[in-house]
Amino acid sequence: MLPESPLIIALDYASLDAALCMADRLDPARCRLKVGKELFTRSGPDVLEALHGRGFEVFLDLKFHDIPNTVAGAVQAAAEQGVWMVNVHASGGRRMMEAARERLERHGLDTRLIAVTVLTSLEAEDLAEVGVMASPAEQVERLAMLARDSGMDGVVCSAQEAGRLGELCGEAFLKVTPGIRPAFAATGDQRRVMTPAAAMAAGSTHLVVGRPVTRAEEPMEALDRIEAELGLG
Numbered sequence: 001m002l003p004e005s006p007l008i009i010a011l012d013y014a015s016l017d018a019a020l021c022m023a024d025r026l027d028p029a030r031c032r033l034k035v036g037k038e039l040f041t042r043s044g045p046d047v048l049e050a051l052h053g054r055g056f057e058v059f060l061d062l063k064f065h066d067i068p069n070t071v072a073g074a075v076q077a078a079a080e081q082g083v084w085m086v087n088v089h090a091s092g093g094r095r096m097m098e099a100a101r102e103r104l105e106r107h108g109l110d111t112r113l114i115a116v117t118v119l120t121s122l123e124a125e126d127l128a129e130v131g132v133m134a135s136p137a138e139q140v141e142r143l144a145m146l147a148r149d150s151g152m153d154g155v156v157c158s159a160q161e162a163g164r165l166g167e168l169c170g171e172a173f174l175k176v177t178p179g180i181r182p183a184f185a186a187t188g189d190q191r192r193v194m195t196p197a198a199a200m201a202a203g204s205t206h207l208v209v210g211r212p213v214t215r216a217e218e219p220m221e222a223l224d225r226i227e228a229e230l231g232l233g
């Protein structure tokens with residue numbers, strides 16, 4: 001793995017075969033991979049073993065959100081399967097995040113643990129409908145500071161908030177940003193989006209890219225274009 005590559009490709013596929021077909025076209029020296037709810041629910045831990053066997057570092061994006069004891073157990077289970085990164089929802093609260101952190105420490109597990117702030121598919125009206133009257137930027141700041149104070153290594157946020165979080169939480173605090181949309185890609189269900197180059201300039205530490213690559217007619221060409229935009233390779 002080239003440590004300077006910020007790219008995490010989201011393997012959002014409905015079968016293990018389809019996911020591995022894409023993984024076999026990718027290079028662990030050029031990107032990390034993300035396994036999310038759909039693929040993990042269909043394939044279970046087998047997908048992690050298969051990707052680790054191919055040399056990839058894996059972000060298990062299951063966004064745990066439950067009572068502290070349950071989330072701590074889930075985070076431990078993920079870490080014991082060797083994933084590079086795992087996440088919880090910051091809105092699960094301080095005690096939940098602290099329990100997850102404490103569990104990893106107690107077992108000597110060094111998996112990165114980050115917290116989702118406000119999903120990149122949400123905008124102000126969506127937050128208002130669920131009773132959050134703050135703007136997305138304000139809510140992201142609130143949850144990011146809580147996540148930092150609860151021992152998280154970083155957060156999932158949109159690139160639009162990354163710069164401000166750098167000021168508030170420091171450069172070393174991870175800003176993992178989905179909602180990455182190169183100029184050639186459709187926005188789809190995402191709302192708080194940015195291009196790859198703009199996201200890096202804004203302070204993202206990692207870029208999560210799914211459909212702009214995985215649903216492209218020529219996925220490798222799409223990845224090449226993103227890397228060229230970032231000056232990689």
Ligand SMILES: O=c1ccn([C@@H]2O[C@H](COP(=O)(O)O)[C@@H](O)[C@H]2O)c(=O)[nH]1
Nearest residue numbers: 010036118119120178179208209210211
């Ligand atoms: O706030 C969030 C948190 C997670 N995601 C996940 O990232 C990818 C994005 O995929 P695209 O196809 O590039 O939109 C996807 O797996 C989401 O579950 C997010 O988009 N926003």
